[in-house]
Amino acid sequence: MTTKPNPEQVTPGSLKPKKRGIRAFLTHQTLRRISQIGVASFITYLIIRNAIVGENSGIATTSPEAYCPFGGLETLYKYITTGTSFVSHTHLSNVVMLIAVLVVALLFRSAFCGWLCPLGFLQDLVSKLSGFLQKRIPGLRRGISSLKKKGARLAVLDRYLRYLKYLVLVWAVGGAAVFGFMVFKDFDPWSALISIAEFSFTPGLIVLIITLIASFFIERPWCRYACPLGAASGLLGKLSPTYLKRDADVCTSCKICTKTCPMGLKIHDVSTVKSVDCVTCLECVDACPVNGALEVKIGLPLIGK
Amino acid sequence: MKINPIVYGILVITVFFGIILGFQAAGVWSTSGKVDNSGKAIQPSASDPTSIKGWMTLEQVVNTYNVSLADILTQFNLPSTTPVTTAVKDLESDTFDTSALIAWLQSRTIPIEVPTITLEPINPTPVTPQVATEISEVITPLATEHLAPDRTITGKTTFQELLDWGVPNEVFQTIVGEPITDYNLIIKDYAVGKGLAFSDIKTKLQTEIDVLPK
Numbered sequence: 001m002t003t004k005p006n007p008e009q010v011t012p013g014s015l016k017p018k019k020r021g022i023r024a025f026l027t028h029q030t031l032r033r034i035s036q037i038g039v040a041s042f043i044t045y046l047i048i049r050n051a052i053v054g055e056n057s058g059i060a061t062t063s064p065e066a067y068c069p070f071g072g073l074e075t076l077y078k079y080i081t082t083g084t085s086f087v088s089h090t091h092l093s094n095v096v097m098l099i100a101v102l103v104v105a106l107l108f109r110s111a112f113c114g115w116l117c118p119l120g121f122l123q124d125l126v127s128k129l130s131g132f133l134q135k136r137i138p139g140l141r142r143g144i145s146s147l148k149k150k151g152a153r154l155a156v157l158d159r160y161l162r163y164l165k166y167l168v169l170v171w172a173v174g175g176a177a178v179f180g181f182m183v184f185k186d187f188d189p190w191s192a193l194i195s196i197a198e199f200s201f202t203p204g205l206i207v208l209i210i211t212l213i214a215s216f217f218i219e220r221p222w223c224r225y226a227c228p229l230g231a232a233s234g235l236l237g238k239l240s241p242t243y244l245k246r247d248a249d250v251c252t253s254c255k256i257c258t259k260t261c262p263m264g265l266k267i268h269d270v271s272t273v274k275s276v277d278c279v280t281c282l283e284c285v286d287a288c289p290v291n292g293a294l295e296v297k298i299g300l301p302l303i304g305k
Numbered sequence: 306m307k308i309n310p311i312v313y314g315i316l317v318i319t320v321f322f323g324i325i326l327g328f329q330a331a332g333v334w335s336t337s338g339k340v341d342n343s344g345k346a347i348q349p350s351a352s353d354p355t356s357i358k359g360w361m362t363l364e365q366v367v368n369t370y371n372v373s374l375a376d377i378l379t380q381f382n383l384p385s386t387t388p389v390t391t392a393v394k395d396l397e398s399d400t401f402d403t404s405a406l407i408a409w410l411q412s413r414t415i416p417i418e419v420p421t422i423t424l425e426p427i428n429p430t431p432v433t434p435q436v437a438t439e440i441s442e443v444i445t446p447l448a449t450e451h452l453a454p455d456r457t458i459t460g461k462t463t464f465q466e467l468l469d470w471g472v473p474n475e476v477f478q479t480i481v482g483e484p485i486t487d488y489n490l491i492i493k494d495y496a497v498g499k500g501l502a503f504s505d506i507k508t509k510l511q512t513e514i515d516v517l518p519k
Contacts, residue, residue, distance in 0.1 A: 028310035035318050066336035088358075092335040100324040104317060111317040242308070280317075282310045296308045 012250045012292030036121040051197035064194040070229040072098025077177035109237035114279035126215035161225045169228035219262035234276030239301045244273035251293040257284035354410035359394030359403045371459040464488040480509045
């Protein structure tokens with residue numbers, strides 16, 4: 001006698017049923033996009049309001065800079081040593097934002113980067129646009145595919161370039177502590193983006209343009225190689241109890257997880273994803289076709305069990 | 306322990322915004338250097354030009370540091386038609402920025418020299434060297450203080466000083482529009498409290514002072 005398989009039954013190793021209708025919409029990726037859009041919309045509102053109202057009117061407007069968690073990291077030394085003052089362009093709100101990001105990192109790894117950061121979202125958008133255009137323009141698809149094949153030879157370079165963000169972190173935070181002002185500000189693409197209405201040509205604007213162009217070919221280039229906040233968040237995330245577990249017994253090694261990872265991590269190669277570069281966007285979990293092959297787990301910090 | 310990705314996302318969002326809202330509810334939140342935590346406007350400190358910020362206007366600088374607008378414009382080759390309400394940072398050029406203004410104002414302040422006084426030993430003939438009681442007190446100089454030129458209204462001038470300079474009571478009461486009851490009141494504080502423009506009152510009063518015989 002054979003038992004008819006229940007399509008709703010989830011057993012490890014079984015293929016995930018294709019979601020349709022509202023169930024296809026109600027996923028963690030939808031929630032992630034909603035949170036990213038919410039934060040990006042709020043910052044866009046601040047940028048526009050600041051540009052329209054201006055800082056010299058009687059109305060005190062809030063600069064988008066006041067909501068930058070990295071500003072909190074840059075001003076932290078001065079705030080701790082003086083107790084009251086901040087480096088220019090930063091406020092108490094920056095310190096509070098930093099605390100929120102670091103607590104999230106302690107609990108959920110670099111989830112701020114994957115779920116909330118508007119600069120990460122902007123890079124995601126450009127990459128999605130690239131994917132959209134590649135589907136419709138075969139020539140573009142072939143060109144980018146060819147470039148990626150050539151770029152694969154530079155995998156070693158990719159590995160070492162990822163350390164660049166730690167140098168940026170030391171330079172930005174150390175510079176602010178030593179000199180008392182934000183040495184990184186003029187080179188910061190986020191600062192250039194939120195000051196776009198001022199039409200000021202800074203090195204940060206060039207970095208922003210390069211980042212957006214690079215996002216067309218590589219996902220999240222700024223996050224991978226240069227983001228100092230991501231570097232700090234990733235390092236602290238090492239102490240987090242959450243991690244991604246790949247079950248080698250049920251994994252079919254289809255490599256879809258690796259292909260979808262915006263940070264370019266080789267997920268199919270490891271049993272536990274504990275890389276400092278993981279932004280816990282969970283795109284790999286969403287893309288994985290097998291039940292139980294890739295799951296979010298809570299365990300002991302550092303050990304991951 | 307396995308955790309559902311949707312629950313994971315909800316936790317991330319809840320913890321992040323929960324912390325921010327918690328700090329805001331506790332009053333540990335400020336998004337502007339222009340107002341303090343109680344919402345009171347931050348003003349430059351008369352004794353510390355480094356408290357000048359780029360968003361502050363020339364009017365605030367003029368009123369606080371007893372310097373005329375013309376002096377600033379001339380010193381930094383700024384257009385003579387520059388409105389007093391212009392923010393310092395909006396005038397930034399190769400020859401002028403906030404730090405240059407601060408340095409110039411610092412160079413204009415006159416330090417008050419206080420002599421160092423060393424007290425002599427209380428007991429000039431001690432019984433033994435071991436019990437000698439030598440008191441040596443060094444009085445440190447006062448912080449650099451801002452001195453206003455004679456008969457110039459600043460942000461610290463009181464109504465009593467106007468009387469002392471010979472300005473008739475009726476004249477400044479006419480300018481401010483009502484009788485003054487407390488002459489020790491600082492004119493700027495009075496103007497701010499009444500919602501009047503200090504710069505207007507200051508200009509009118511200064512005109513009256515300038516025509517008085519010295």
